[in-house]
Amino acid sequence: MLSVTSVTKRFGGLVAVDNASLEVAPGSITGLIGPNGAGKTTLFTLIAGFEQPSSGAIRFDGADVTGLAAHKRAERGIARTFQIVQPFAGLSVVENIAVGAHLRHRGRSDAHAKARAVADLLGLTAMLDQPASDLTVAGRKRLELARALATEPQLLLLDEVLAGLNPSEIRDMLPVIRQIRDQGVTILMVEHVMQAVMSLCEHIHVLAQGKMIAQGKPAEIAAHPAVIEAYLGHGAAKRLQAAPEGAPHA
Numbered sequence: 001m002l003s004v005t006s007v008t009k010r011f012g013g014l015v016a017v018d019n020a021s022l023e024v025a026p027g028s029i030t031g032l033i034g035p036n037g038a039g040k041t042t043l044f045t046l047i048a049g050f051e052q053p054s055s056g057a058i059r060f061d062g063a064d065v066t067g068l069a070a071h072k073r074a075e076r077g078i079a080r081t082f083q084i085v086q087p088f089a090g091l092s093v094v095e096n097i098a099v100g101a102h103l104r105h106r107g108r109s110d111a112h113a114k115a116r117a118v119a120d121l122l123g124l125t126a127m128l129d130q131p132a133s134d135l136t137v138a139g140r141k142r143l144e145l146a147r148a149l150a151t152e153p154q155l156l157l158l159d160e161v162l163a164g165l166n167p168s169e170i171r172d173m174l175p176v177i178r179q180i181r182d183q184g185v186t187i188l189m190v191e192h193v194m195q196a197v198m199s200l201c202e203h204i205h206v207l208a209q210g211k212m213i214a215q216g217k218p219a220e221i222a223a224h225p226a227v228i229e230a231y232l233g234h235g236a237a238k239r240l241q242a243a244p245e246g247a248p249h250a
């Protein structure tokens with residue numbers, strides 16, 4: 001469904017994404033993880049078309065979309081959420097979701113009907129007429145997801161939708177994300193909450209300092225020496241191997 005091939009993004013002298021490639025299979029929940037500053041959000045920005053890569057190609061649904069503007073990619077079915085959630089504070093929850101729904105529903109009542117259906121899926125029905133500014137952090141995260149989902153994407157890019165949530169709020173979100181996928185939306189997610197990534201994703205790509213350093217099934221990634229090194233520092237994989245079971249890892 002999505003192929004990112006040898007994509008590089010430079011900001012002046014800084015190489016934020018360095019010759020990175022990844023594939024997302026249709027119908028999958030695929031993870032993109034990596035330490036802070038690895039280039040994950042930048043890669044999302046390139047996939048969604050808010051910025052253009054310095055080199056490399058992005059194919060979606062069989063077509064080269066590399067040079068296509070963000071709104072054209074949205075029309076083709078790519079939607080993203082933003083790490084920093086900024087709803088229109090003066091608008092109600094339903095009106096915020098309808099902003100997304102307007103992509104495919106020109107009339108106000110159609111857009112609102114779509115918005116209500118999406119709100120239902122995300123457990124926001126009771127808050128429909130509240131100002132978005134009244135929502136809790138967890139509510140805002142759901143609203144951000146709803147706004148993206150209301151564009152009726154084929155591919156949904158989730159940028160840290162679990163950040164800032166407490167453990168029980170995270171537990172509540174996992175089935176919501178699975179349900180979105182079960183309704184036919186392919187998901188690529190950037191996430192730091194590792195337990196969630198491991199339980200949700202069928203396949204995970206790992207970015208570190210702009211480069212793809214590993215990819216595979218969750219269990220393969222958790223045991224991958226390059227991933228352990230990227231997260232815990234040079235020599236960590238060896239130290240973990242050497243440490244006897246149950247001993248504290250220095």
Ligand SMILES: Nc1ncnc2c1ncn2[C@@H]1O[C@H](COP(=O)(O)OP(=O)(O)OP(=O)(O)O)[C@@H](O)[C@H]1O
Pocket residue numbers: 011014015016034035036037038039040041042043
């Ligand atoms: N518009 C920009 N101009 C200049 N540098 C940028 C820009 N966007 C990102 N960067 C830099 O690119 C690098 C990658 O940042 P990015 O936000 O993509 O990483 P990330 O993996 O999403 O990090 P985090 O997990 O902390 O959100 C960082 O060094 C960042 O400072």
